[in-house]
Amino acid sequence: MKKDLIALAAALCLGFTASAFAADTTTGMNKDAFKAAKEKIEAQYKADKKACDGMHGNAKDICRAEAKGKDKVARAELDAQYKPSAKADEKVKIARADADYDVAKEKCDDMKGNAKDVCKKDAKAAHTAAKGHAKADAKAAQSGANSGAAAEARKDASKDTADxxxxxxxxxxxxxxxxxxxxxxxxxxxxxxxS
Structure with missing residues (x-):
């Protein structure tokens, strides 16, 4: 009887440990930690945005774009920590690409004529490349690095970048x-x- 109770207790402990470990691997953090981190990101965004208030003209626009981009990237990173997946990693990379692109476009507004046009096209090229690589990396992670889908995604990304x-x-x-x-x-x- 005593041995049965000890065996049952040991089995229960192992079962709880295994289920706790499984919960930790499927989600990167618990809901309370997620909520606290989200509130911290919101507070940081408000502070970053407020720091732009004293600026004028395009400098203010650049500052706001940087604050907004930083917020979007932080939110995507938090989501990726909360629910890790290849799709979540892709969203982080795309958020970074979008943030960089928005800031670069704002910086181009300080220029005039052809220099401004070239600046915007360069920003678009960098954005296209970053998004293409993010999508290709996600395909590779989902279907295996050597799969046909991953190779096709990398080929499409290279073509779009070259264009x-x-x-x-x-x-x-x-x-x-x-x-x-x-x-x-x-x-x-x-x-x-x-041609």
Whole structure:
């Protein structure tokens, strides 16, 4: 009888330990910790946004874009900690790409003419590349690094990135005139394998 009780107690302890371990691996944190972290992120966003109030013009716009981007990335990271998955990791990377893109676009507003256009195209190219890599990484994590879906996603990301970089290169040519512009366009087409 005593042995049976000891065996039963040991089995129950092992069962509770295993279920607690399983709960920890499926979710990165408990609801209370998630709620507390979310409130901390909200407070930080309000503080960051308030710090922009004393600024003027485009500097204020850049500051707000940085605060908003930081908030979106922090929220995505928190969600990824709370419910870890390949999709959550992808959302973090896309949030970072979107935040960087929004800030870069705001910084381009300080420029004029072709320089501004080139700046925006460069920002778009970087954004396209970052999002493409995030999606490809997620596909690889979901289906295995050597799968056809992962390879196809990487191929699509490379093509989209090259297209965006080509658009930026063509925009740089717009500032030129005559033969220099023609040579620039030909070089861009050659570099990015466009006809």
């Amino acid at each position: 965006a970089q080509y658009a930026a290169a063509k925009e740089r040519c717009e500032a030129m005139k005559g033969d220099a512009k023609d040579k620039c366009v030909v070089d861009a087409k050659k570099k990015f394998n466009k």
